[in-house]
Amino acid sequence: MTAERRIRVLFDEAAIAGRNDEIAQAIAAAHLKDLLVVAILKGSFMFAADLLRTLHRAGLTPQVEFMQLSSYGLGTTSVGQVTMIKDIESDVRGRDVLLVDDILESGRTLAFAKDLLVARGARAVKCCVMLEKPRRRAVNIVPDYVGFPCPDVFVVGYGMDVGHSYRQLPFVGVIED
Ligand code: 5GP
Ligand code: MG
Ligand code: MG
Numbered sequence: 001m002t003a004e005r006r007i008r009v010l011f012d013e014a015a016i017a018g019r020n021d022e023i024a025q026a027i028a029a030a031h032l033k034d035l036l037v038v039a040i041l042k043g044s045f046m047f048a049a050d051l052l053r054t055l056h057r058a059g060l061t062p063q064v065e066f067m068q069l070s071s072y073g074l075g076t077t078s079v080g081q082v083t084m085i086k087d088i089e090s091d092v093r094g095r096d097v098l099l100v101d102d103i104l105e106s107g108r109t110l111a112f113a114k115d116l117l118v119a120r121g122a123r124a125v126k127c128c129v130m131l132e133k134p135r136r137r138a139v140n141i142v143p144d145y146v147g148f149p150c151p152d153v154f155v156v157g158y159g160m161d162v163g164h165s166y167r168q169l170p171f172v173g174v175i176e177d
Contacts, residue, residue, distance in 0.1 A: 007166075007173040010155060011148055016130075016171070017050070019147050023128065024054035026145060032096035032126070035060060038088055040113060041068040042167070043102035046159035047130040047147075051100060062098070065090050071109050080138075082112040093121035102160050103131040103150060106138035114141065131155065131172065 037055070039048035048064075055062055068086035097117050101110055104127075114125045127143045131150035156162050157169030166175075 006176040011172040024058040028058040035062040037062045040101040048100045104129040107141040111139045
């Protein structure tokens with residue numbers, strides 16, 4: 001059992017929903033062809049589910065795949081190496097891919113996924129992240145779509161965990177001790 005801890009809200013449900021609509025409009029305006037959305041598990045599941053519904057409302061008809069990658073253990077610091085736990089099943093050759101992740105920090109997770117899909121022959125690989133920590137990059141990757149810049153703190157909620165808890169929160173927040 002996880003003890004109840006106080007959580008300070010950084011991005012609430014309304015702010016996230018409004019921003020998701022704006023991102024979907026920007027993605028629709030890019031006229032991606034034969035679009036495949038690849039959500040990076042586990043952290044992006046809630047963002048991806050909401051974004052897909054806004055993409056639908058924006059008139060897009062993407063297919064959806066899931067790739068599970070791990071660079072964090074149970075703690076709050078990256079171990080620096082990305083391992084694949086689950087691969088996608090679709091052939092990406094010639095397709096436009098939109099990678100969706102929860103948060104961009106060192107950039108290793110997204111760079112790993114992007115390099116892999118480019119090597120497999122995707123026509124274009126765009127990156128969409130809910131949150132971006134601007135000063136933490138270890139590899140050179142620039143996201144195409146960003147929900148919000150994130151302060152340099154460990155956040156939870158809206159799919160993001162600490163020790164497997166807090167993913168269910170409908171908002172993004174910081175645990176206050
Ligand atoms: P990167 O590979 O860019 O360093 O790390 C990206 C991954 O680390 C994210 O997909 C996310 O799973 C995890 N991560 C990075 N920062 C945070 C954070 O503040 N909170 C949580 N819960 N996960 C984070
Ligand atoms: Mg993640
Ligand atoms: Mg995690």
